[in-house]
Amino acid sequence: MVDDTSLNRLVELFPRFASMSRHELVKFAEKSNARIVEDAPREFIIRKGVATHEISCLLSGWAYRYTVLPDGRRQILAFKTPGDFVTVHCLCQTELPFSVQALTPTKRLVMDIKSIIDGVRTIPSVSHIFYAIGCHDLAVAEDALVGLGRRDATEKISRLVLKLYYKQRNVGLADDLAFEFPLRQNHIADATGLTTVHVNRILRQLRSAQILNVEKGMVEIRNLDELLSLADMAPDELDSYPVLPRGWEDINGIEATA
Amino acid sequence: MVDDTSLNRLVELFPRFASMSRHELVKFAEKSNARIVEDAPREFIIRKGVATHEISCLLSGWAYRYTVLPDGRRQILAFKTPGDFVTVHCLCQTELPFSVQALTPTKRLVMDIKSIIDGVRTIPSVSHIFYAIGCHDLAVAEDALVGLGRRDATEKISRLVLKLYYKQRNVGLADDLAFEFPLRQNHIADATGLTTVHVNRILRQLRSAQILNVEKGMVEIRNLDELLSLADMAPDELDSYPVLPRGWEDINGIEATA
DNA sequence: CGTGCGCTTGAGATACTTCAATGCTAGTGG
DNA sequence: CCACTAGCATTGAAGTATCTCAAGCGCACG
Numbered sequence: 001m002v003d004d005t006s007l008n009r010l011v012e013l014f015p016r017f018a019s020m021s022r023h024e025l026v027k028f029a030e031k032s033n034a035r036i037v038e039d040a041p042r043e044f045i046i047r048k049g050v051a052t053h054e055i056s057c058l059l060s061g062w063a064y065r066y067t068v069l070p071d072g073r074r075q076i077l078a079f080k081t082p083g084d085f086v087t088v089h090c091l092c093q094t095e096l097p098f099s100v101q102a103l104t105p106t107k108r109l110v111m112d113i114k115s116i117i118d119g120v121r122t123i124p125s126v127s128h129i130f131y132a133i134g135c136h137d138l139a140v141a142e143d144a145l146v147g148l149g150r151r152d153a154t155e156k157i158s159r160l161v162l163k164l165y166y167k168q169r170n171v172g173l174a175d176d177l178a179f180e181f182p183l184r185q186n187h188i189a190d191a192t193g194l195t196t197v198h199v200n201r202i203l204r205q206l207r208s209a210q211i212l213n214v215e216k217g218m219v220e221i222r223n224l225d226e227l228l229s230l231a232d233m234a235p236d237e238l239d240s241y242p243v244l245p246r247g248w249e250d251i252n253g254i255e256a257t258a
Numbered sequence: 259m260v261d262d263t264s265l266n267r268l269v270e271l272f273p274r275f276a277s278m279s280r281h282e283l284v285k286f287a288e289k290s291n292a293r294i295v296e297d298a299p300r301e302f303i304i305r306k307g308v309a310t311h312e313i314s315c316l317l318s319g320w321a322y323r324y325t326v327l328p329d330g331r332r333q334i335l336a337f338k339t340p341g342d343f344v345t346v347h348c349l350c351q352t353e354l355p356f357s358v359q360a361l362t363p364t365k366r367l368v369m370d371i372k373s374i375i376d377g378v379r380t381i382p383s384v385s386h387i388f389y390a391i392g393c394h395d396l397a398v399a400e401d402a403l404v405g406l407g408r409r410d411a412t413e414k415i416s417r418l419v420l421k422l423y424y425k426q427r428n429v430g431l432a433d434d435l436a437f438e439f440p441l442r443q444n445h446i447a448d449a450t451g452l453t454t455v456h457v458n459r460i461l462r463q464l465r466s467a468q469i470l471n472v473e474k475g476m477v478e479i480r481n482l483d484e485l486l487s488l489a490d491m492a493p494d495e496l497d498s499y500p501v502l503p504r505g506w507e508d509i510n511g512i513e514a515t516a
Numbered sequence: 517c518g519t520g521c522g523c524t525t526g527a528g529a530t531a532c533t534t535c536a537a538t539g540c541t542a543g544t545g546g
Numbered sequence: 547c548c549a550c551t552a553g554c555a556t557t558g559a560a561g562t563a564t565c566t567c568a569a570g571c572g573c574a575c576g
Contacts, residue, residue, distance in 0.1 A: 067404055069408060070490070073408040075403060075407045075408045077400050077404075088393065089393050089397060091389065091393065092389070092394070093393070097401075131349065131350070131389055132350055134392040134393060134396060135349065135350035137396055138347060138392060138396045138399060139351075141403060142325075142335050144403055145333060145402055145403055145406060146325055146327070148403060148451065149333040149406045149448075149450070149451030150333045150451060151331075152532095153531075153532075184553090184554065184555090185554075190407075193406065193408060194532075194533090195532070195533055197532090197534080197535095197556090198532055201556090201557090204557095232328070232329075411563075442521090443523070444522080452564075452565090453566085454522090454523085455564090455565075455566080456563085456565070458523065458524060458525085459524090459564095462525095
C-alpha cells in the first residue's frame with residue numbers, strides 16, 4: 001500500500017495524473033498494488049532479458065537505461081529523473097532489450113503491469129496517460145537519433161546538458177543555472193556516442209571558455225546564451241520539452257477533468 | 259468510404275487488426291471516415307510543423323520520415339513499408355517535428371484522428387493496437403539509436419539493409435534474397451548518419467567482396483551469412499523483428515479475440 | 517541534344533579514437 | 547594513521563574512420 005503523500009508527489013511530478021479524480025487515483029493505486037521501492041546507486045532496476053512484471057515511476061534520484069553490445073560497446077538510451085516512467089515498453093514486452101540502473105539512490109512508485117493493462121481497458125484517463133507517455137518517449141528517442149546521427153561532439157554534449165537542465169528545472173530541481181548532475185564523463189560519452197577521452201577534452205574547452213562547468217557531481221552553466229548557441233537550440237526549444245506531451249486535449253476535445 | 263478488399267489487406271498486413279471482429283472493424287472504419295489515398299514519389303504525406311488531423315497505414319509502396327536541421331543536415335528517422343502506420347505520435351501532437359515523404363508511389367488507408375481517439379476510449383482492441391504500435395516504434399527507434407551511437411559504417415549499412423529485407427519479407431514482399439529497394443545512396447547516408455561518398459565506398463567494397471549488391475532500385479544479398487556477421491546480427495535476431503510487437507497477450511491474459 | 521540527378525573516384529583535411537601514462541580522491545583493510 | 551586499491555579525470559602522441567572538395571561519368575528525361 002502506498003501512502004498519501006506519495007500519491008500527492010505523483011500528481012505533482014506528473015501533472016497528467018491530475019486528470020484522474022482523487023477517488024480514481026486511489027482506487028487505481030490500490031488495485032495495481034502500488035508501493036514504494038528504494039534502490040542504491042548501481043543497483044539494477046531492470047535487467048536485460050529478465051522478465052519484468054512491474055512498471056515504475058521515478059519519485060526521486062536518477063537512473064539510466066542502456067544496452068551493451070556483445071563486444072562491450074555501450075549506448076545509453078535515456079536518463080530518467082523524477083517524474084519519468086522508467087519504461088513504458090514493458091507493457092508490451094516482458095523481456096526487455098536493455099537494462100536500467102540507478103545512478104544515485106532512487107525512490108520509485110512501483111505498480112503491477114497486469115492492473116495497468118486492466119486500467120488501460122477500463123479507465124479512460126489511464127489509457128490516455130500511458131499512451132501519451134509512450135508518444136513522449138518516442139519523440140525524445142527520435143530527437144536523440146538526430147543528435148547522434150548528425151551533430152558533432154560539442155553540439156551533442158551541450159544539448160545533453162541543456163536537456164537535463166530543463167528536465168530538472170521542470171520538476172523544480174534546478175532553480176538557477178547550477179544543479180546536481182550525477183553523470184560521470186563515461187556516462188556522457190556513452191549517451192553521446194563518443195569516447196570519455198574526447199568528452200573530457202570538450203568539457204575542458206567549455207570550462208576554459210567560461211561557458212560550462214561540469215565537476216564533482218554538479219553542473220554550472222556560466223553562459224547560457226553561448227551554450228544554447230553551441231547546442232544549436234532556440235531558447236524556447238526547451239520550454240517545449242515538457243514533462244509530458246501537450247496537445248492531447250486540443251485534439252480530442254476531452255476536458256482535463258473528464 | 260473504404261472498400262472491402264482494403265480492409266482485408268489491412269488485416270493481412272497488420273495481423274493485430276484480426277483481434278477486432280469483422281463487425282467492429284467495419285464500424286471502426288466507417289466511423290473514422292477511412293479512405294484510400296495515393297501519393298506520387300516525393301509527395302509530402304506529413305509536413306513538418308503543419309497540423310495533421312489524420313493517421314494513416316501504408317498499404318503499398320515506401321515512404322520515409324525525417325527531420326532537417328536549420329543548416330541543412332538531414333536525418334532519416336524511419337522507412338515505412340506496407341503494414342506500417344506512418345506516425346503514431348500524431349495522436350498526441352497535431353504539429354509534428356518531422357516530415358514524411360513518399361519514396362515510391364504509395365497507397366494509404368487514411369483515418370481521422372478524432373475518431374481513433376474515441377476508439378481508443380471505447381473499443382478495447384483499438385486501444386491495444388495503437389498502444390502496441392507506439393511501443394513497437396519506440397523499440398525500433400532505440401535500436402537505431404544504438405546503431406548510430408556505437409556502430410561503424412559497415413555495420414550500420416549492413417544492418418539497415420538486413421532490417422529492411424526482413425521487414426519486406428515479413429509482409430511477403432521479399433521471397434528470395436533479392437528484393438525491390440528504392441533507396442538512393444543519399445537516403446542510406448541520411449539514415450545512417452554518414453556521407454553519400456562514404457556510403458558509396460562501403461557499398462563498392464561489399465559488392466566486390468560478393469556480399470551485397472545494391473543497384474538500380476534492387477538489393478541482392480549474395481552472401482547472407484557474411485552479411486549477418488558484418489552486421490553483428492544473429493540469424494534469428496530479425497525473426498524477432500516483427501511487424502508488430504509480440505507478448506502483449508502473454509502479459510495481460512487477454513485472448514486475441516476478446 | 518542538353519540538362520540534371522545519382523554514382524564513382526581521388527586527394528587532402530579533420531574530428532574523433534586508441535593507447536598509454538599520470539595524478540587525484542575516496543574508500544578499505546591492517 | 548598509513549598503505550593500498552579502485553575509479554575517475556587529465557593529457558600527449560599517434561592512428562584512422564570518415565568527411566570535404568572536386569571532378570568525371572552514365573543514364574533518363576524533356
